[in-house]
Amino acid sequence: MVHSETHSSKNDGTSEKCEWHLADEAATQAFAEACAQLCRDESAFQPGLVVYLQGDLGAGKSFFSRAFIQCFLPSQKVKSPTYTLVETYPTDHGPILHFDLYRLCDPEELEFLAIRDLMTPPFIALVEWPSKGAGILPEADLRIELSPDGTGRKISITPMKPAFEAFVRKLTEKLAR
Numbered sequence: 001m002v003h004s005e006t007h008s009s010k011n012d013g014t015s016e017k018c019e020w021h022l023a024d025e026a027a028t029q030a031f032a033e034a035c036a037q038l039c040r041d042e043s044a045f046q047p048g049l050v051v052y053l054q055g056d057l058g059a060g061k062s063f064f065s066r067a068f069i070q071c072f073l074p075s076q077k078v079k080s081p082t083y084t085l086v087e088t089y090p091t092d093h094g095p096i097l098h099f100d101l102y103r104l105c106d107p108e109e110l111e112f113l114a115i116r117d118l119m120t121p122p123f124i125a126l127v128e129w130p131s132k133g134a135g136i137l138p139e140a141d142l143r144i145e146l147s148p149d150g151t152g153r154k155i156s157i158t159p160m161k162p163a164f165e166a167f168v169r170k171l172t173e174k175l176a177r
């Protein structure tokens with residue numbers, strides 16, 4: 001079950017953060033699928049969508065990413081981009097770019113990945129450890145934070161631009177159904 005615990009806690013005056021409790025892996029999977037379906041329904045690929053995934057090692061960033069990608073590509077093997085920094089998954093809507101910047105020493109190294117070419121709309125980028133790419137990485141449209149919560153996880157999603165407030169509202173409605 002995806003359990004809605006806290007709602008709409010304004011954290012900075014412009015963006016509304018919503019939080020849920022994810023009791024187990026199945027709940028994380030269901031949450032990622034709801035996000036992926038909404039991205040598809042809202043044509044989020046078209047202008048390009050940048051999602052920052054934050055949380056400590058083991059929080060569930062890669063697990064979320066795998067479930068999200070497999071919603072578009074059901075039997076796709078999703079590899080960890082720990083060493084390659086980015087893995088690209090072409091879909092009918094545009095590529096999903098899965099970044100893991102944990103091992104990035106200098107944000108400038110992102111230039112070697114030609115991220116400006118990779119991030120040509122339509123695309124969706126899921127970025128683990130976005131802080132490592134600060135200054136070079138495009139700003140987030142959505143920020144997802146994962147943290148331990150009992151034996152499960154807490155997940156929050158924050159629209160980082162006013163245009164994404166509706167996305168978070170629709171996700172909240174979708175998860176409440």
Ligand SMILES: Nc1ncnc2c1ncn2[C@@H]1O[C@H](COP(=O)(O)OP(=O)(O)O)[C@@H](O)[C@H]1O
Nearest residue numbers: 022024025028057058059060061062063152153
């Ligand atoms: N809601 C949940 N409750 C308990 N365990 C979870 C939940 N969601 C994911 N997990 C587990 O947490 C671990 C997260 O690992 P991973 O996704 O690699 O973390 P990260 O990429 O953040 O370092 C996985 O073993 C996954 O099975």
Ligand SMILES: [Mg+2]
Nearest residue numbers: 061062100128
């Ligand atoms: Mg990871």
